[in-house]
Amino acid sequence: MSQPARIAITGAAGNIGYALAFRIAAGDMLGKDRSVVLQLIEIPPALPALQGVAMELADCAFPLLREVVTTADINEGFNGADYALLVGAKPRGPGMERGDLLADNGKIFGPQGKALSDSASRDVRVLVVGNPANTNCLIAAANAPALDPGQFTAMTRLDHNRATAQIADKAGAHSTDVRRMTIWGNHSATQHPDIAHCTVGGKPAAELVSQAWYREQFIPRVQKRGAEIIRARGSSSAASAASAALDHMRTWVHGTPEGDWTSMAVPSDGSYGIAPGVIYSHPVTCAAGAYSIVQGLAIDDFCRERMTITDQELRGERAAVANLLP
Amino acid sequence: MSQPARIAITGAAGNIGYALAFRIAAGDMLGKDRSVVLQLIEIPPALPALQGVAMELADCAFPLLREVVTTADINEGFNGADYALLVGAKPRGPGMERGDLLADNGKIFGPQGKALSDSASRDVRVLVVGNPANTNCLIAAANAPALDPGQFTAMTRLDHNRATAQIADKAGAHSTDVRRMTIWGNHSATQHPDIAHCTVGGKPAAELVSQAWYREQFIPRVQKRGAEIIRARGSSSAASAASAALDHMRTWVHGTPEGDWTSMAVPSDGSYGIAPGVIYSHPVTCAAGAYSIVQGLAIDDFCRERMTITDQELRGERAAVANLLP
Numbered sequence: 001m002s003q004p005a006r007i008a009i010t011g012a013a014g015n016i017g018y019a020l021a022f023r024i025a026a027g028d029m030l031g032k033d034r035s036v037v038l039q040l041i042e043i044p045p046a047l048p049a050l051q052g053v054a055m056e057l058a059d060c061a062f063p064l065l066r067e068v069v070t071t072a073d074i075n076e077g078f079n080g081a082d083y084a085l086l087v088g089a090k091p092r093g094p095g096m097e098r099g100d101l102l103a104d105n106g107k108i109f110g111p112q113g114k115a116l117s118d119s120a121s122r123d124v125r126v127l128v129v130g131n132p133a134n135t136n137c138l139i140a141a142a143n144a145p146a147l148d149p150g151q152f153t154a155m156t157r158l159d160h161n162r163a164t165a166q167i168a169d170k171a172g173a174h175s176t177d178v179r180r181m182t183i184w185g186n187h188s189a190t191q192h193p194d195i196a197h198c199t200v201g202g203k204p205a206a207e208l209v210s211q212a213w214y215r216e217q218f219i220p221r222v223q224k225r226g227a228e229i230i231r232a233r234g235s236s237s238a239a240s241a242a243s244a245a246l247d248h249m250r251t252w253v254h255g256t257p258e259g260d261w262t263s264m265a266v267p268s269d270g271s272y273g274i275a276p277g278v279i280y281s282h283p284v285t286c287a288a289g290a291y292s293i294v295q296g297l298a299i300d301d302f303c304r305e306r307m308t309i310t311d312q313e314l315r316g317e318r319a320a321v322a323n324l325l326p
Numbered sequence: 327m328s329q330p331a332r333i334a335i336t337g338a339a340g341n342i343g344y345a346l347a348f349r350i351a352a353g354d355m356l357g358k359d360r361s362v363v364l365q366l367i368e369i370p371p372a373l374p375a376l377q378g379v380a381m382e383l384a385d386c387a388f389p390l391l392r393e394v395v396t397t398a399d400i401n402e403g404f405n406g407a408d409y410a411l412l413v414g415a416k417p418r419g420p421g422m423e424r425g426d427l428l429a430d431n432g433k434i435f436g437p438q439g440k441a442l443s444d445s446a447s448r449d450v451r452v453l454v455v456g457n458p459a460n461t462n463c464l465i466a467a468a469n470a471p472a473l474d475p476g477q478f479t480a481m482t483r484l485d486h487n488r489a490t491a492q493i494a495d496k497a498g499a500h501s502t503d504v505r506r507m508t509i510w511g512n513h514s515a516t517q518h519p520d521i522a523h524c525t526v527g528g529k530p531a532a533e534l535v536s537q538a539w540y541r542e543q544f545i546p547r548v549q550k551r552g553a554e555i556i557r558a559r560g561s562s563s564a565a566s567a568a569s570a571a572l573d574h575m576r577t578w579v580h581g582t583p584e585g586d587w588t589s590m591a592v593p594s595d596g597s598y599g600i601a602p603g604v605i606y607s608h609p610v611t612c613a614a615g616a617y618s619i620v621q622g623l624a625i626d627d628f629c630r631e632r633m634t635i636t637d638q639e640l641r642g643e644r645a646a647v648a649n650l651l652p
Contacts (some may be wrong), residue, residue, distance in 0.1 A: 023348075
């Protein structure tokens with residue numbers, strides 16, 4: 001049997017972390033034939049609760065789970081990590097300005113990038129889930145000199161899955177009938193869910209729904225789905241965010257199906273006129289453990305306008321944290 | 327493809343239900359090749375939160391999930407159900423007598439038994455998770471005239487998994503090295519975790535640990551693990567209870583490995599001198615979708631004494647709810 005995969009999770013005692021850890025231990029991320037070591041990281045006040053999570057993980061007697069590490073020391077937590085899921089972040093408090101939010105999170109993700117650079121596997125794959133995810137990811141990548149920025153990604157798979165489910169529901173189909181959904185840009189309300197290349201049961205999605213529904217119902221619903229969940233549940237998306245994180249990592253490792261792609265926020269490389277330097281969600285294919293931005297898609301004026309808005313937001317965020325980018 | 331499995335969950339917006347639903351939809355109960363319909367049941371005040379759970383399930387775009395039903399109507403919720411996981415129960419409030427707890431839960435599980443009898447698949451498999459699980463199960467079974475009492479089981483798999491993990495840890499082994507752990511009796515502090523027939527890496531567990539450790543450390547720790555988790559986490563076991571429920575159902579359907587068994591609370595049939603009539607945890611093997619109590623195990627005086635104590639507790643619970651047993 002190969003070495004167990006070392007999987008680090010920050011914010012591991014929080015609601016998303018709690019939903020993630022057990023599904024990873026059950027084999028839902030890497031498959032039923034790959035054993036895992038969970039390296040669970042929390043801030044010191046959450047260590048007792050984290051210990052409870054570790055006890056519950058032990059109580060599951062998971063066949064694939066070889067060891068659970070709990071720590072508040074990020075170098076210990078990231079030590080040898082093959083995968084790092086950066087879930088813990090500082091949420092926006094009442095009256096908090098966006099600049100303060102970005103700066104406070106920068107104080108978390110800068111040191112985490114450095115610790116990953118110092119301690120993780122040289123092949124570590126990093127997924128940032130904690131918001132503002134794209135810019136937190138940018139900060140982590142910029143502070144990890146020994147790693148390739150391409151090893152750092154942020155999560156728009158939850159948006160991708162939400163968009164897929166919404167279009168399937170509208171078309172009277174199943175989510176497995178949907179191909180080539182695309183989320184462009186920032187994991188925020190400026191994201192652009194794009195159905196121009198999407199098919200449902202082999203038919204162009206844009207022919208199955210009206211432009212009015214697409215623009216006036218679908219786009220804002222996907223953009224604001226997080227708030228809709230909070231209103232219904234009384235708490236934010238946890239299990240669905242965890243599920244999307246597993247999907248993101250599994251797809252990165254095991255690949256996208258032939259004829260399909262997924263959405264990942266990755267360092268922009270100039271594709272589609274998005275100037276390099278921000279972590280921007282693109283359509284990507286994955287194969288042999290690597291992702292590639294899908295090239296050559298036609299972009300109409302509407303889409304271009306939306307892609308630019310979300311790009312501008314990301315550039316604004318980057319400017320606000322310039323002092324945290326070495 | 328075969329018809330999707332219809333899986334009903336009561337208390338589906340609670341913490342255990344929330345941990346269960348997503349793992350079932352991901353294929354962790356019945357496997358990655360069986361599609362499912364989730365029939366989620368809650369009491370009316372929890373329906374808005376349950377709607378939020380259903381929205382998050384949709385947002386996961388699970389390939390195996392065909393439909394989600396949310397309802398407060400148990401006949402609708404159990405309609406055609408192939409599997410029913412009865413998780414919702416009334417917890418013990420401050421100053422509440424055990425008799426009141428049993429009676430209040432009887433008012434939940436009696437009608438649920440009748441609704442299963444009226445509405446579920448004739449082959450429904452029922453697992454009671456909500457406490458006091460064994461006697462809740464007895465009440466449900468007794469109120470389901472059209473079903474075989476053997477279709478009703480209660481969960482001691484969490485205790486079984488906890489005991490397996492504890493003995494593995496003590497022996498410096500992995501939980502997958504442990505065979506033939508047994509939980510006897512009630513899912514309560516009187517349960518008897520029995521290692522007399524257990525092996526670790528092929529060696530008798532009783533030769534690997536001292537009798538003093540077994541009796542003074544192991545038994546009380548397994549019996550009181552729930553309280554230990556609450557102290558650490560600040561809330562009761564949720565993900566580990568859900569994981570054990572999945573294990574219970576998966577083992578029932580897919581079978582126990584050759585040379586091993588599991589623990590399930592099932593209607594006593596006179597085996598081991600436990601007079602019929604209570605739902606008592608036994609070592610069972612499962613094959614072809616059915617369970618069988620393991621026969622012929624030698625029972626020493628210590629084990630017999632403990633088996634009797636937990637039997638007496640179950641008979642006391644049964645006497646307290648006699649008016650709920652038609």
